[in-house]
Amino acid sequence: MTQQLLRQSPRPASAIPRYYRALDFEQLWQEFPPAPEYFDERNRLSRDALRTLQEERFLTQMERAWQIPFYQRHWGAAGMEPGDIRSLDDLLKIPPFSVHDLREAIGRNPPWGDFIGLDPARDAPLPLVLQTSGGTTGLPRPMLYSPRDREVMNVITGRRLYMQGVRPFDIVQVMLSLGLANGGFLAREGIWKYTGAVPVMTGSGAQTPTRRQIEIMRAWKTRHLVGFPAYIRHVGLVMRDELKIDPRSCGIQSLIVHLGVEDRVSLQEIWGARAYDTYGTNECGSLAAECEHQRGMHVFEDAFMLEIVDPDTQQPKAPGEKGVIFQTTLFKHLAPLVRFNSNDLSAFAPGDCPCGSTHRRIERIYGRSDNMVKLRGTNLFPEAIGGIVGENRAANGEYVCIVERAAATGREEMTVWVEAADRAVSRPDLEKTLAARFKEVLGVTLSVKAVERGGLDEMTGLSTTSKVRRLIDKRHPEQD
Ligand SMILES: [Zn+2]
Known part of the structure; x- marks a missing residue:
């Protein structure tokens, strides 16, 4: 088991695993072509050829997963046996699992959980790296990566950045926190190893204050910004309104973000640059x-x-129909995912x-189905509320939703706090317009409270973390 790794007596020096010897890079790049080769061949493969490739990798992934105690238990409990699954057509027969199962597996077998398939008694030592999920409550969820798992993720990060305009010698400023969470370090590895561009790791606002981020950006001629859209918007507004510098004069070419339902148009307008959406997780990159x-x-x-499946029936959705995303990896060795219910809502375009x-x-990620708030019988997503706030030019796009039970009536109420775009905005007018728009779009009455710019910083954690808080549910205090 993994934890024994830490308790063993020291191995002889000759057994220290070397990263570059742990991998056959040429072989790996044949299997997962990096940019730009990827775009000539793999990216244009016919659907049939792609299906054949996927099926072969899927069956290998199944074989590997059967060696891991988590799947032996989970699938065994559903009556599955090794060899039952013979093709991709059988995928629907495999019982899915969710983050709750992962947390339970960590509880059962701390600290990493028995879904990480590593046995020091049997396996050759591997150089390992650990990063985590964002984690707003309790300990963040750890994930260990083998050299191959990590390197495939790096290749894919490189493809993604190439698609979004990153080229050799470009300066890419990474405004994601550099700590436990995977995003910042994965961006660095992908940029450095697979684009030829230069990552500049300024990190979140807590690591490099916003004004210093701006100084660096201008002095070193940053061309691309990687970060959360809320923070990139904040940096642009500080530049424009406090420092009186037009962000559009900085030569930024692309904003590389997880857009979700944040408003793309206003973000692009502030910077005069294209904002590109991405979908990623700490397990997969x-x-x-x-x-x-x-x-x-x-x-x-x-x-x-x-x-993309119906959250209740788990039946596949047609293109354009929203459902939750199930993820299956086709390359992971340490912790393969087979039908992982991500709870993220989207649709095939x-x-x-x-x-x-x-x-x-x-399509974009419309929200997380487990982030849904049930308010007086209506299902609400904080992200969707954010989308509506983002459309209103009198607000600057910042928001946080507070749900509580009114002391007097016992009725559940949600108040959406927003920030006015500038001092010229009438806050009562903004509150009225937004409340009417919420009623119109969501069919439910929400209170709106508008404050000055920066007034929500403390509640959302915008300038100190890259995990911005959008929902504070006071009905269930134990859930944060
Ligand atoms: Zn395209």
């Missing part, structure tokens, strides 16, 4: 990314099988993309 045409995110289908890629695309 980037699963899908937009190309220059911004028509949905191309799934890297040689590395992932994505399904219908039609083709002018770039000529044959890989399927997903």
Whole structure:
């Protein structure tokens, strides 16, 4: 088991695993071509050829998963046996699992959980690296990566950044926190190893204050910003309104973000640059990314099988219909995912993309189904509320939703706090307009409270973390 790794007596020096010897790089790049080769061949493979490749990798992944105690237990309990699954057509027969199962597996077998398939008694030592999920409550969820797992993720990060305009010698400023969470370090590895561009790791606002971020950006001629859209917007507004510098004069070419339902248009306007959406997780790295045409995110289908299914019946959804994303990895050795219910809501994008890629695309991530708030019988997503706030030019796009039970009436109420775009905005007018718009779009009455710019910083954690808080549910205090 993994934890024994830490308790063993020291191995002889000759047994220290070396990263570069742990991998056959040429072989790996044949299997997962990096940019730019990827775009000539793999990205244009016919659907049939892609399916054949996926099936072969899927069956290998199944074989590997059967060696891991987590799947032996989970699948065994459903009556599955090794060899039951013979093709991709059988995928629907496999019981899915969710983050709750992962947490339970960690509880059962701390600290990493028995879904990480590593046995020091049997396996040769591997150089390992650990990163985590963001984690707003309790300990963040750890994930260990083998050299191959990590390197495939790096190759894919490189493809994604190439699609979004990053080229050799470009300066890429990474405004993601550099600590436990995977995003920042994965960006660094992908940029450095697979784009020829230069990562500049300024990190979150807590690591490099916003004004220093701006000084560096201008002095070193940053061309691309990687970060959360809320923070990139904040940096642009500080530049424009406090420092009186037009962000559009800085030569920024692309904003590389997980857009979700944040408003793309206003973000692009502030910077005079294209904002590109991406879908990624700490377990998988980037699963899908937009190309220059911004028509949905191309799934890297040689590395992932994505399904979009009905959250209740688990039946596949047709293109354009929303459902939750199930993820299956086609390359992971230490902790393969087979039908992982991500709880992220999206839809397959219908039609083709002018770039000529044959890989399927997903629409934006509309929210997380487990982030849904049930308020007086209506299902609400904080992200959707944020989308509506983002459309209003009198607000600056910042928001936080507070749900509580009114002391007097016992009725559940949600108040959406927003920030006014500038001092000229009448806050009562903004509150009234937004409340009417919420009623119109969501069919439910929400209170709106507008404050000055920066007034929500403390509640959302915007300038100190890269995990911005959008929902504070006071009905269930134990859930944060
Ligand atoms: Zn495309």
